[in-house]
Amino acid sequence: MAEKKINPTLKMILEFGPVVLFFVGYLKLKDEIFLIGGEEYNGFIVITAAFIPLMVASTLALWKLTGHLSRMQFATLVLVVLFGGMSVWFNDDRFIKMKPTMLYLLFGGLLGIGLLRGQSWLKVVMEEVMPLEQEGWMILTRRLCAFFFALAVANELIWRFQSEEAWVYFKTFGLPIAMFGFFMFQGPLFQKYGPDEDEENTGPAE
Template sequence: MADGNQVNGGLKSALEFGPVLAFFVAYLWLKDRTFTIGGTDYEGFVLVTAGFIPVLLLSMAALWKLTGHLSRMQVVTAVLVVVFGGLTVWLNDDRFFKMKPTLIYLLFGAALAIGLMRGESWLQSVMEGVMPLRREGWMILTKRVMWVFFGLAVLNEIIWRTMSTEVWVTFKTFGLTAAVFGFFMTQAGLFRTYAIEDQDPAE
C-alpha cells in the first residue's frame, strides 16, 4: 500500500472533507422536498443522511487504500455515522443524526480524560508526528482539547434542540471545523514554549 506521506495532499483533503461538503450541498438542494418511498414520506434531510453513509464509507476505504492507515478518531466517527445515520433512516427521525456529534465529542473528551487520569496524553499518540512537543506541553494541550470537546458537545446539543435544521447543518459543516481550527490557532504560545528543538540551546 502507498505510504501516507506520498499521497497528494489535495486528494487526501478531498477524501476527508468531501463527504461533509457533499452532505451540505445535497441538503441545501433537497431540504424542502419530501420523498415517498414504500408508502412512507421521508424529508430531504433523511434522504441525504442515507446517501451520506455510503459516501463516507467509500471515502474512508479510499483513504485506507492510499495511506494504509485510518486513525482511531476516523474509525469511531465512521461507526457512529453508520449507527446514528442508520437509526435516522430506519426510524425516519432526524434527531438521531443530530445527536451524533454530541456523542462523538463526549467520547473523545472522555477518552482524553481517562488518559489524563492515568498520567498519559492520548492526544500525543495521534498527533506527535504533527506537533513535536515536550511532555508537559502535551499534558496541557490535552487538558485544553478535552474541555473543547466537552464544550462542543454541549454547543451541538443547544443548537440542534433550539434552532432550525438548516442552522444545525451549517454549524455542523463549518462551525465545528472552524471552532477546532480557531482553538489550535490560539495555542501558538504553548507550541512555542514547549516545542522540541533540534538542539538544546543550553548545551
C-alpha cells in the first residue's frame, strides 16, 4: 500500500519528538534518584520507562496517518521495547545503551547477507525514492553495510568507555548527524550512477 502524505512538520515531530523529549528529560532528571516499589531508580531508567510508551504511541500514530512503516522504523520500535523494557525490568541501563548496536548490526548483517548472494537488498526498499543503476546500488550497499558496522562499534566504545552523558549526546545528535553526513558524501556516486537527465528529457528521434 502506498504511503499517505501527511504534514511534513507533523511527520518530523512523530519521528524525532520522542528522542528529543528523552534528551530533555535526561538533562532534567539525570542526577535524580526515585524510590519506586521499595527500589531505587536513577533518572536515566525513569526516562527510559517513559520513553518506551512514547515511542510506541508516536510510531503507531505515524503508521495510522501514513499507512506505512519502514523496516528500520519497525525494527527500531521492537528493539526499543525489548532493550528498554529489560533496562527498566532489571534496573540496568546497559540494555538500552546496547540497542543502537543491535540495530546497526541487524541492518549491516542483512545488507551483508544480500551482498554475499550478489544482491543489493538496499535497492529493494529504496529504489522508488532513489533510482540508481545496478552497479551504483551494489557500491552504495557495500558502503552502507560497512558504515552500519562502524556505527555499531562506535556505540559500543562510547557507552562502555565514556560517561553516560556523553552517550546520550552521541545517541541524540551524533548518530543522526553521522547518518546525514554519510548520505551527503555519496553525492558523486548518485551523480555517476543516477538516471541520465539528458536521456530522460530527450524525445523520440524524428
